[in-house]
Amino acid sequence: MAELRAPDECGVPDPMPFMHPTLRDNYGKWVFHSHPKPGVLYHRAENGAEVWTVKFGTARQLDGYTIRLLCDLADKHADGHMRFTARSNVEFMVTAESKIDPLIKELNSHGFPVGGTANSVSMISHTQGFLHCDIPGTDASGVVKALMDELHEEFIKCEMPNRVKLSTSCCEINCGGQADIAIIMQHTKPPKINHDLVANVCERPTVVARCPVAAIRPALVNGKPSLEVDEKKCICCGACFPPCPPMQINDPEHSKIAIWVGGKNSNARSKPTFHKLVASGLPNNLPRWPEVAAVVKKILSVYKADAQPWERMGDWIDRIGWPRFFEKTGLPFTKYHIDDWRGARTTLNASTHIRF
Amino acid sequence: MAKKLHDTPMLDQLESGPWPSFVTGLKREAAKKDIMVDLLGQLETSYKTKKGYWKGGTVGVFGYGGGVIPRFTELKDENENPVFPDAAEFHTLRIQPPAGMHYDTATLRKFADIWDKYGSGLIGLHGQSGDIMMQGCTTANVQPAWEEINAMGFDMGGAGPALRTSMSCVGAARCEMSCFDEARALRTIINANIDDMHRPALPYKFKFKFSGCPNDCVNSIQRSDMATIGTWRDNIQVNEQQARDYMKGHGMDKLVNDVISKCPTRAITLRNKADAVSGDSISTVAVDDQHVMQIENHDCVRCMHCLNVMPGALLPGKDKGVTILVGGKSVLKIGATMGTVIIPFMKLESDEDFEKINEMSRNIIDFFAENALEHERTGEMIERIGLVNFLEGLDIDVDPNMINHPRANPYVRMDDWDEEVEKANERKAAA
Numbered sequence: 001m002a003e004l005r006a007p008d009e010c011g012v013p014d015p016m017p018f019m020h021p022t023l024r025d026n027y028g029k030w031v032f033h034s035h036p037k038p039g040v041l042y043h044r045a046e047n048g049a050e051v052w053t054v055k056f057g058t059a060r061q062l063d064g065y066t067i068r069l070l071c072d073l074a075d076k077h078a079d080g081h082m083r084f085t086a087r088s089n090v091e092f093m094v095t096a097e098s099k100i101d102p103l104i105k106e107l108n109s110h111g112f113p114v115g116g117t118a119n120s121v122s123m124i125s126h127t128q129g130f131l132h133c134d135i136p137g138t139d140a141s142g143v144v145k146a147l148m149d150e151l152h153e154e155f156i157k158c159e160m161p162n163r164v165k166l167s168t169s170c171c172e173i174n175c176g177g178q179a180d181i182a183i184i185m186q187h188t189k190p191p192k193i194n195h196d197l198v199a200n201v202c203e204r205p206t207v208v209a210r211c212p213v214a215a216i217r218p219a220l221v222n223g224k225p226s227l228e229v230d231e232k233k234c235i236c237c238g239a240c241f242p243p244c245p246p247m248q249i250n251d252p253e254h255s256k257i258a259i260w261v262g263g264k265n266s267n268a269r270s271k272p273t274f275h276k277l278v279a280s281g282l283p284n285n286l287p288r289w290p291e292v293a294a295v296v297k298k299i300l301s302v303y304k305a306d307a308q309p310w311e312r313m314g315d316w317i318d319r320i321g322w323p324r325f326f327e328k329t330g331l332p333f334t335k336y337h338i339d340d341w342r343g344a345r346t347t348l349n350a351s352t353h354i355r356f
Numbered sequence: 357m358a359k360k361l362h363d364t365p366m367l368d369q370l371e372s373g374p375w376p377s378f379v380t381g382l383k384r385e386a387a388k389k390d391i392m393v394d395l396l397g398q399l400e401t402s403y404k405t406k407k408g409y410w411k412g413g414t415v416g417v418f419g420y421g422g423g424v425i426p427r428f429t430e431l432k433d434e435n436e437n438p439v440f441p442d443a444a445e446f447h448t449l450r451i452q453p454p455a456g457m458h459y460d461t462a463t464l465r466k467f468a469d470i471w472d473k474y475g476s477g478l479i480g481l482h483g484q485s486g487d488i489m490m491q492g493c494t495t496a497n498v499q500p501a502w503e504e505i506n507a508m509g510f511d512m513g514g515a516g517p518a519l520r521t522s523m524s525c526v527g528a529a530r531c532e533m534s535c536f537d538e539a540r541a542l543r544t545i546i547n548a549n550i551d552d553m554h555r556p557a558l559p560y561k562f563k564f565k566f567s568g569c570p571n572d573c574v575n576s577i578q579r580s581d582m583a584t585i586g587t588w589r590d591n592i593q594v595n596e597q598q599a600r601d602y603m604k605g606h607g608m609d610k611l612v613n614d615v616i617s618k619c620p621t622r623a624i625t626l627r628n629k630a631d632a633v634s635g636d637s638i639s640t641v642a643v644d645d646q647h648v649m650q651i652e653n654h655d656c657v658r659c660m661h662c663l664n665v666m667p668g669a670l671l672p673g674k675d676k677g678v679t680i681l682v683g684g685k686s687v688l689k690i691g692a693t694m695g696t697v698i699i700p701f702m703k704l705e706s707d708e709d710f711e712k713i714n715e716m717s718r719n720i721i722d723f724f725a726e727n728a729l730e731h732e733r734t735g736e737m738i739e740r741i742g743l744v745n746f747l748e749g750l751d752i753d754v755d756p757n758m759i760n761h762p763r764a765n766p767y768v769r770m771d772d773w774d775e776e777v778e779k780a781n782e783r784k785a786a787a
Contacts, residue, residue, distance in 0.1 A: 004418035005503050009554065010511045011547035012522070015454035015539050018463060019529060028528040028537065032598065032668035043530050044668075051530065061491075063381035064477040067468040071461035082464075084457040084481050086523060086574050093530075111376055127484060130402035131395075132427060132448060132491060134410045139402065141378045142370055149373030174686050175484050178578050210731065212689045239688055245411060252406035265578050267570035268661045269620050272577050274692055286403045287366045309614050310665060341691055 039114035060088035115156035136170035137185035161307035178263035180313040191247035202244035262314035362397035394440035423512030450513035455539035474501035486523035518556035527568035534568035535586025559728035588673035594641035598669035623655035683735030693735035700757035
């Protein structure tokens with residue numbers, strides 16, 4: 001142990017030494033921005049300093065070659081600095097308008113899509129999936145790659161009514177987060193329990209406590225301490241699986257994909273909203289999930305044609321109403337769209353406000 | 357040179373198409389590293405069987421209790437040997453990025469070099485909590501890799517029941533909407549509580565996020581236990597030249613349909629110049645020679661919409677500060693909850709202001725540590741005990757900005773109504 005070095009508990013690094021010098025020099029002094037073209041932002045500071053940002057998409061999972069390539073391009077075009085956005089896009093800052101087009105040309109030549117600004121479909125916020133998660137129902141990077149291939153035009157153009165944020169999650173815990181359109185694994189069968197392993201692997205009271213509907217109880221199975229699930233109560237959420245891997249919730253056939261819409265975290269216009277279920281039962285069809293892509297593209301095309309400028313997905317549905325959303329998208333409305341979780345009655349229409 | 361690639365017909369299908377392919381990236385590393393050859397083998401198996409094959413475990417670095425995500429393969433043959441032995445251990449080190457995720461190329465190259473030497477070469481930029489994810493490391497290489505990363509001045513992020521890595525928007529570095537120094541707030545609070553990140557001992561995870569304005573670009577309201585969001589309390593600032601430029605470029609239709617009629621509280625009015633009203637709470641800007649746009653700032657909820665549509669023409673006020681919301685979280689266990697207001701406005705400029713928010717953050721973590729049940733998030737705790745108990749525990753006064761509307765049911769004991777009225781009057785007198 002003596003050879004081990006005690007950590008330097010240095011915490012979050014100061015961003016200033018890493019920051020593009022024009023951003024650092026004008027920190028807190030910006031007064032104007034515009035959007036000259038897709039993938040490019042212009043910012044001006046109070047003293048007249050100007051900076052253009054070129055934004056582009058990545059795979060998020062970056063190999064050493066790609067990281068070094070980004071560094072080479074940043075050294076050549078962007079003063080040796082870059083930043084990453086919350087959705088894994090990269091931003092290069094340049095200080096002359098003339099530097100934009102050569103940079104875009106070179107980024108495109110290496111396969112980096114320039115876009116993701118303003119009224120675009122931005123990069124999909126996503127999780128780890130089969131690559132690194134211990135409880136995934138599907139992959140993450142693969143779904144994102146397949147969908148962004150389909151939505152590439154919407155990323156590099158900015159022709160949506162307002163920005164569109166997408167997310168994907170490999171289980172109902174929803175690490176991908178709230179979004180205008182969220183693609184989330186939905187289990188449809190209770191966990192299959194490997195009773196031989198439960199006693200050795202799981203802390204049973206913890207697992208019992210984890211269940212949102214109190215459907216799990218301790219039981220003796222084949223003479224061994226284990227757990228049993230009241231399958232009539234079980235909502236197949238998978239919350240018992242992380243603390244107790246023998247409670248296998250992932251089911252290659254019956255774990256399906258659901259689509260949710262209308263989530264937004266910005267306070268602009270309406271208050272922030274959670275996304276709502278609109279479709280489910282879609283197959284986990286690797287490697288390109290065509291059924292999921294078809295539904296996402298259908299929703300996007302209706303939204304693009306029908307929403308007013310600046311209406312986010314949720315704003316648009318607020319105006320046209322849910323019946324017309326289902327009508328226009330052709331998605332079936334079922335009993336499962338009617339919430340029965342706690343607080344559900346506040347989601348019912350307690351009025352005669354009905355559009356005809 | 358690494359060993360021969362396994363056949364990956366399903367993953368190969370993700371190499372075509374216009375979006376950058378992670379599979380192509382993995383294969384580049386696999387040309388050099390056996391760990392990546394076998395990682396591709398396991399991933400292809402997952403694609404075929406639709407099953408995951410990782411389990412957790414206990415791997416860490418000397419001195420810390422968290423920050424490494426251990427992954428051991430569960431894909432074993434009939435003799436319990438890993439099918440893909442070179443990727444049998446594939447751990448991730450979570451590393452905290454500089455606030456705002458700014459980098460110089462020397463730093464990124466160094467990360468790539470370290471990960472060539474000790475890991476799979478695959479770095480995720482970034483995870484959903486904002487971590488640099490150094491993915492794919494054997495147990496033996498975790499400590500030496502960490503020591504080199506730490507020597508660069510980077511520290512480990514959070515995992516488990518701990519303070520988690522934080523995020524702030526680009527903010528003051530490149531945005532005119534920024535209402536406070538996001539990076540300073542993030543570093544003040546996270547670095548003061550770093551012990552709770554490195555030695556997980558909280559009931560469950562605790563996340564801070566920092567957004568410079570109510571556009572909330574890092575989604576603090578839905579994704580953090582304590583959200584600090586910039587705002588202002590005086591009048592929206594105007595720039596007539598920019599407003600006229602907007603009008604020239606967009607016309608009256610757009611001004612009416614995109615700006616004025618989309619104001620959620622109908623705080624904006626378009627008037628003939630001659631009919632303009634005046635008052636201390638009104639922002640007025642001429643959009644052409646005939647018309648002025650007037651904003652009643654008492655009715656404005658600082659939603660950001662009109663500022664977003666007319667950048668530069670409308671700007672946040674000068675009396676800037678932050679709103680603090682507590683209790684945002686995702687699904688487990690009671691369903692997703694948003695953060696709700698506990699501090700409608702506080703200044704965040706002076707050293708004393710930062711000390712005040714730092715102290716309050718510590719108090720909230722302490723209250724959470726003492727009162728939350730195991731595996732309960734702050735939002736769930738507040739749902740269980742009620743907001744008022746939370747506020748009283750933190751010595752924060754009630755405020756009507758904390759609610760959508762007052763109680764709509766009579767099921768409450770109100771024996772000491774008169775005392776509470778007295779307190780309300782005292783608060784009013786002190787304001």
